Amino acid sequence: MDHSAAQLQRLAIAPEQLQDHQIHLTSDQQHYLCDVLRLGHGDRFIAMNGQGQLWVAELQPDARFARRLKALGEQTELAMPMMLLAAPPKGNHFDQVVRSVTELGVSYIVPLISQRTLLKPSSNRIQRWQRIATEAAEQSHRQIIPKVLDPASFEKTVMQDDQGDWQRYICTVEPSAPNFLHCLSQALDQESQSGVAVMVGPEGGWTETETQQAQTAGYQAVSLGQRTLRAVTANYMAVSIAIAQIELHTAYPGGKVCTKKSP
Amino acid sequence: MDHSAAQLQRLAIAPEQLQDHQIHLTSDQQHYLCDVLRLGHGDRFIAMNGQGQLWVAELQPDARFARRLKALGEQTELAMPMMLLAAPPKGNHFDQVVRSVTELGVSYIVPLISQRTLLKPSSNRIQRWQRIATEAAEQSHRQIIPKVLDPASFEKTVMQDDQGDWQRYICTVEPSAPNFLHCLSQALDQESQSGVAVMVGPEGGWTETETQQAQTAGYQAVSLGQRTLRAVTANYMAVSIAIAQIELHTAYPGGKVCTKKSP
Structure with a gap:
């Protein structure tokens, strides 16, 4: 993972929130990103599907959406459950x-x-x-x-x-x-x-x-x-x-x- | 350790509280034993000096004192600090x-x-x-x-x-x-x-x-x-x-x- 990504906020998303390259944010997530973290259009965070995949994501002008950018190859999980x-x-x-x-x-x-x-x-x-x-x-x-x-x-x-x-x-x-x-x-x-x-x-x-x-x-x-x-x-x-x-x-x-x- | 001692309440005492076979209890300890645990004359607890020694102790008629009975040979400490x-x-x-x-x-x-x-x-x-x-x-x-x-x-x-x-x-x-x-x-x-x-x-x-x-x-x-x-x-x-x-x-x-x- 590049160093800049290490600093980004992480956010768990459900699989159905991801459609093509668009992430549909819930109102709780919008509140958290925009009001709590004060992120705006163009700011980035890391979206994780909780099943092993992570992507850098970028908030869109309409804050209900974020665009999925590149996948992260990070691996910190144990080799055995x-x-x-x-x-x-x-x-x-x-x-x-x-x-x-x-x-x-x-x-x-x-x-x-x-x-x-x-x-x-x-x-x-x-x-x-x-x-x-x-x-x-x-x-x-x-x-x-x-x-x-x-x-x-x-x-x-x-x-x-x-x-x-x-x-x-x-x-x-x-x-x-x-x-x-x-x-x-x-x-x-x-x-x-x-x-x-x-x-x-x-x-x-x-x-x-x-x-x-x-x-x-x-x-x-x-x-x-x-x-x-x-x-x-x-x-x-x-x-x-x-x-x-x-x-x-x-x-x-x-x-x-x-x-x-x-x- | 015999099984009965395993159930007794433990109480840490400072070395100077022990004189001969008598334990001089502080007012906090008296309160704890008599009011909180509701122990009385003849009831037993385990006194520990915090440096490795433990004894069965028995409350006296005057609750400011407990009598030290036998030492316990219990050993649950690590062999190395x-x-x-x-x-x-x-x-x-x-x-x-x-x-x-x-x-x-x-x-x-x-x-x-x-x-x-x-x-x-x-x-x-x-x-x-x-x-x-x-x-x-x-x-x-x-x-x-x-x-x-x-x-x-x-x-x-x-x-x-x-x-x-x-x-x-x-x-x-x-x-x-x-x-x-x-x-x-x-x-x-x-x-x-x-x-x-x-x-x-x-x-x-x-x-x-x-x-x-x-x-x-x-x-x-x-x-x-x-x-x-x-x-x-x-x-x-x-x-x-x-x-x-x-x-x-x-x-x-x-x-x-x-x-x-x-x-």
Whole structure:
């Protein structure tokens, strides 16, 4: 990407808003571009379709339209999708989780209803989380917008087996569970995977039955360490580890070496 | 630790509060134990001195005192200290960072004043962060309470060289910087370290001069991935990776293996 494009504001558009080279802006988008950002005729922004394509776009004299100029070849996405299945903590705490894990690079966020889940999200809340994910994707220069799925019951989720050869994990506080980083690193070394899915529990943890159900269904029980984490922090840690390990595994061995200190 | 102790409330006490087997409670602590938790004579809690020692304690008829009973041999701390040096983002966002990184396991938090730091924390704010770290340490069953140090200028910090053979990193957005997880894993494999220190920048990033100064002073420049992270998210990710890698390195090879799937 050329340097000038790096500074431009990003805006997510739905596929149907793009017709030929014209982008039909919604009234919210017009308001945002013209009133909030104070852009006018001839000013540029980046339009992203949320599915991997980005274009430089230019506002037209009629601010309901922008003209699609050139496509951007930017690539900051992981080579493999990552899915977070999380029992949302109560209150608004999950808002921050959605924002941060979107920046980190998740592809799917599945709100799980487990036995001890305190928050059963309404469809309004799912829409709110999708808006947060969209904004965070724009701001963190993602090419795809993570999809916030409808809430799913824990039991149905572990029973359905349509995740193909994804590598699946359930984070537990079981002292005997092996280190997540260790297991993921081994799994990615050994065989090719289509994606990584990680389950993070509610404040009260999983029930014993749930942990067993998940393991029977092919989820590996792993530990995030010896300390007791709140649910939000467990989400940050699980996703950070997964993303860092996927990036390491798919980007290396590359040209990058670890300096003079450890050549 | 026996199972019953796991359920007890934890309370941080200063070393001078403990005399022989008697704990002299402050009026705030009395209020918390008696009015908030509604504990009375004979009820128990866990007293922690924040430096690695914990005891079961029992409230006395005079609620200004608790009697120290047996010591707890609990060990959930990392085998190696981890220091986070972070330019705090503006507003109250760093409160959540202090809370989460305490749960994750940091030993020291150093607020850094870099050229683009937006928040120069007052001594009140440092005290506030120390209180948050203390509460989070109690709640996450730490044995030590992370120390929130006084704010330090970036330049002085990189220039002083009293960190011995700690492994030091500075997180940058430089596209050529190697993956942090990769570098830390190599470093911990190669030689014994006394600790790991990680610098995370402010919203606007480090200046070029700062990144160079740090590298000259022995900090290795590393990347947290190809996505653009807000400062809070960068802190979560940097600390998650460091903690997971330290725990993995110091706890393995142990008896724990990665299940049937990857034996």
